[in-house]
Amino acid sequence: METLTLYKDEITWHVACQVDDIPENGGACALINGRQVAIFNFARRGEWYATDNECPHRQQMALGRGMIGSQGDEPKVACPFHKRTFSLETGKCLNDDTYQINTYPVKVDAGLVYVGV
Amino acid sequence: MNTNTNKHVVVIGNGMVGYKFCEKLVAKQKNGGRFTLTVFGEEPRVAYDRVHLSAYFAGKTAEDLTLAPADWYAGNGIKLYLTDPVVDIDRERKEVRSHHGVVVPYDYLIMATGSGAFVPSVAGVEKDGVFVYRTIEDLELIQSYACTARKGAVLGGGLLGLEAAKALLDLGLDEAHVVEFAPRLMPRQIDDAGSGILQRQLESLGLTIHLSKSTQEITGDDCITGMQFADGSLLDVDMLVISAGIRPRDELAKSAGLDIHPRGGIIVDNYLQTSDPSIFAIGECAVAHHMIYGLVAPGYEMAEVVASQLIGETKEFKPFDMSTKLKLIGTDVASFGDPFASEPTCRTIVYENKAKGVYKRINVSADGKALLGGILVGDAEQYNMLLQTCKNKTILPPDPEDIILGSRGGEEAGAGVMSLPDDVLICSCEAITKAMLCHEIGENGNDTVDKLKKATKACTGCGGCTPMVKDLIQGVMKEKGVYIRNIICEHFDYTRQELLDLVKMNRLTTYGTVLDQFGHGDGCEVCKPAVASILAGLWNENILKKDLAPIQDSNDRFLANIQKGGTYSVVPRIPGGEITPEKLIVLGQVGQKYGLYTKITGGQRIDLFGAHVGDLPKIWEELINAGFESGHAYGKSLRTVKSCVGSTWCRYGVQDSVSFAIELEERYKGLRSPHKLKSGVSGCTRECAEAQSKDFGIIATEKGWNVYVCGNGGTKPQHAQLLASDVDKETCIRLLDRFLMFYVKTADPLARTATWLNKMEGGMTYLKAVVIDDVLGIGDDLEREMQLIVDTFKCEWKEVVESPELRKRFTHFVNAPEVKDPTIAFEPMRDQVRAKEWA
Numbered sequence: 006m007e008t009l010t011l012y013k014d015e016i017t018w019h020v021a022c023q024v025d026d027i028p029e030n031g032g033a034c035a036l037i038n039g040r041q042v043a044i045f046n047f048a049r050r051g052e053w054y055a056t057d058n059e060c061p062h063r064q065q066m067a068l069g070r071g072m073i074g075s076q077g078d079e080p081k082v083a084c085p086f087h088k089r090t091f092s093l094e095t096g097k098c099l100n101d102d103t104y105q106i107n108t109y110p111v112k113v114d115a116g117l118v119y120v121g122v
Numbered sequence: 123m124n125t126n127t128n129k130h131v132v133v134i135g136n137g138m139v140g141y142k143f144c145e146k147l148v149a150k151q152k153n154g155g156r157f158t159l160t161v162f163g164e165e166p167r168v169a170y171d172r173v174h175l176s177a178y179f180a181g182k183t184a185e186d187l188t189l190a191p192a193d194w195y196a197g198n199g200i201k202l203y204l205t206d207p208v209v210d211i212d213r214e215r216k217e218v219r220s221h222h223g224v225v226v227p228y229d230y231l232i233m234a235t236g237s238g239a240f241v242p243s244v245a246g247v248e249k250d251g252v253f254v255y256r257t258i259e260d261l262e263l264i265q266s267y268a269c270t271a272r273k274g275a276v277l278g279g280g281l282l283g284l285e286a287a288k289a290l291l292d293l294g295l296d297e298a299h300v301v302e303f304a305p306r307l308m309p310r311q312i313d314d315a316g317s318g319i320l321q322r323q324l325e326s327l328g329l330t331i332h333l334s335k336s337t338q339e340i341t342g343d344d345c346i347t348g349m350q351f352a353d354g355s356l357l358d359v360d361m362l363v364i365s366a367g368i369r370p371r372d373e374l375a376k377s378a379g380l381d382i383h384p385r386g387g388i389i390v391d392n393y394l395q396t397s398d399p400s401i402f403a404i405g406e407c408a409v410a411h412h413m414i415y416g417l418v419a420p421g422y423e424m425a426e427v428v429a430s431q432l433i434g435e436t437k438e439f440k441p442f443d444m445s446t447k448l449k450l451i452g453t454d455v456a457s458f459g460d461p462f463a464s465e466p467t468c469r470t471i472v473y474e475n476k477a478k479g480v481y482k483r484i485n486v487s488a489d490g491k492a493l494l495g496g497i498l499v500g501d502a503e504q505y506n507m508l509l510q511t512c513k514n515k516t517i518l519p520p521d522p523e524d525i526i527l528g529s530r531g532g533e534e535a536g537a538g539v540m541s542l543p544d545d546v547l548i549c550s551c552e553a554i555t556k557a558m559l560c561h562e563i564g565e566n567g568n569d570t571v572d573k574l575k576k577a578t579k580a581c582t583g584c585g586g587c588t589p590m591v592k593d594l595i596q597g598v599m600k601e602k603g604v605y606i607r608n609i610i611c612e613h614f615d616y617t618r619q620e621l622l623d624l625v626k627m628n629r630l631t632t633y634g635t636v637l638d639q640f641g642h643g644d645g646c647e648v649c650k651p652a653v654a655s656i657l658a659g660l661w662n663e664n665i666l667k668k669d670l671a672p673i674q675d676s677n678d679r680f681l682a683n684i685q686k687g688g689t690y691s692v693v694p695r696i697p698g699g700e701i702t703p704e705k706l707i708v709l710g711q712v713g714q715k716y717g718l719y720t721k722i723t724g725g726q727r728i729d730l731f732g733a734h735v736g737d738l739p740k741i742w743e744e745l746i747n748a749g750f751e752s753g754h755a756y757g758k759s760l761r762t763v764k765s766c767v768g769s770t771w772c773r774y775g776v777q778d779s780v781s782f783a784i785e786l787e788e789r790y791k792g793l794r795s796p797h798k799l800k801s802g803v804s805g806c807t808r809e810c811a812e813a814q815s816k817d818f819g820i821i822a823t824e825k826g827w828n829v830y831v832c833g834n835g836g837t838k839p840q841h842a843q844l845l846a847s848d849v850d851k852e853t854c855i856r857l858l859d860r861f862l863m864f865y866v867k868t869a870d871p872l873a874r875t876a877t878w879l880n881k882m883e884g885g886m887t888y889l890k891a892v893v894i895d896d897v898l899g900i901g902d903d904l905e906r907e908m909q910l911i912v913d914t915f916k917c918e919w920k921e922v923v924e925s926p927e928l929r930k931r932f933t934h935f936v937n938a939p940e941v942k943d944p945t946i947a948f949e950p951m952r953d954q955v956r957a958k959e960w961a
Binding site: 021026027028029030031033034035036037041044046047049050051059063064065066067070071072073074075076077080081083085086087088093100101102113 | 295302572575576579582612613633634637643644645646647649650651668669671673675676679680684685687898931934935936937938943945946960961
């Protein structure tokens, strides 16, 4: 598996996948340094997001398969298991205060998607 | 009619109809015509609501009953003379002269003189303590006399008489009697049996009813002390209110030389013109179509007809439907169409429940197809539906009694969630009862699903209760008088049905375009699958097409059911539950090869659990090569048509249920709908396929097939109801096409057919009217739309298996397609595996 450090920022960027690997307005999961990261191409907003792939509710590796959307202005993803929804910006669970996930920065360059872990 | 110049219109009479005429003409003047209106009224007050006169005794004031205040007339340029009846009409000079000597010329004269009480010629009617019941002045007299009276009677058991009797009750008399000449109450509206029920209701409220009583004399010296009847009996009373009918006020018209009916009333033609073309008559003083219309609704229609003509429109007064529904002292009484039609010209169906005080009668044409009329006492809730059925000559269901009784054997109307007991568990995951939710909604203002999720955790487990929770929110809010439209979510202010129509009309095929045109925001996990279902139901494209895939719900997204741990289950279609040994062997081999747990489902097929997402295309490739197709177990779509073995093997079977089940499953497979659809076909009445618990179920009879719809097991089991009996296969399929497509197009998201029916106004009667009688005229469209779905069916899995582009999506890690999710783990159980328990 390819893991390259391309930029010398404080963030270490990893090549996650090609742009085409993530469906427009949908998501998928990539394996980065042994970590499962969900990546979303929110084409409607012209944004990319990355979060943990694991939904903390039942510890299922599924968020990458979840539907994305918005609640008010907040971009969110819904877990396919029991529809817990999480902010793609902050990782906060929007319908159950007890849960929180990690979010990660994403960059797109020359057809490749990079995630900062 | 020339409407260019200013015309003088004089209205004689300021009653309800006279006022209505003014109101209509004022409104119409804005569209053309200029009029100077003058109104003469005999009474000292402006027009008031005479229909609800008895409310005066129940605490309403004269002002409450006023239709429009005096300054309304002035504000609209109407000159109003009260306590000043017109005493002379000079038709030569076209002017009227009032009691006080006011002379007003007219171009058009409107007679709205109404009627007075009919006082029969009984000896003693002139005595003190005898009243009529017509005006507020009459009521004031009755009221003051009642202070010293103990026993009162009303002469006349018709509509007005019973109103008057209520007035006596409200005045607090010790005894209140109703005396009627006919052998029953309300003889013009209801029959003997209906009258019997009504009588019992009225008696329970303290009224004493005397029927078939001919009053011979009112006894007493100056004041009434009693009533002497022809049969020799006596009734002691201190006061009497006469309400024995009305007499049209035609004396002015008569002296003006207008044509008068021999039995009273001003004769008018279809345009309500009297024998003088400049003079119209409206309301209870007019005889139109050989009768006096003694109700306010036809009077208002007359006002409309004349006002329309004055501004130059052509309008006729047509014979008016005299159907009525009213509440008499708390009891519903209604009659419609021809209430008295009787056998042999028609079939009469009667329902009588003395304990509940309910009587219903319908008169059905001899061929059983049309509703001719009927009577409702004690419960007139179905009045509007019946009246429409009668007026529109809607074809009746095969069992016409259903329209007054509802379907028996099934649950009663109002089987919705609000009818459940308080302690029923709505959310079984979090053990939340209906009462808890109602409290949160009603008392704590948690009136959205999201708020309830936070407050109670309902809907946060399996989510299966969400539709019921939504219904509860609506139900509680409705009880509080707030009506909520069942809009899809924050992104679409439409119901599913509205959005479907918009999507169809605008031929939209992607979620993005639907959101751009009719929504806002970026969508969510609620509207995306709802729109996906709409698009699939309309265009039937592969749901994993580029734009469609990300809006599919969890299972549709991977054409498989996501299971605990993140693996998927695989369910190939086994139509009707019939499978060859060869295919069974293939299923076994596939299960073995991919390490799958196998189980027979409730729908007579085989479920293979524990497949890694990356293995799904390979598994399906093998299944498709062996002749299997997708079973759509993952979709809100047709699951299975279960069957019993039927007449090919069973010694009881009367039809080949397996063949028909296969035919139906092949026809409707792939149909996407608001929720899953299950079906069954039984080969005889023993019903081994449990068809009556299905969304649509068919049971063989000696003559054909009985079709049942809208049943389900699930959270709230409900029996299916009979849609049609003894139909042939072709008819059955035609009805099912219509039924299913109607459901697909009109149900809320995630509403099963039973829920959909429970919420449907008119229930099964209405559904039958749409599906069988095609009252909406959409039968052909529904069939055509269904045929499109049938014709464009493709196995979704076959398309995925054959498309490298689509196959690519079936990986857990996009950057490591061969690596399986390392967190997936199984535990052994009874020689197979099971998913690891939730952590």
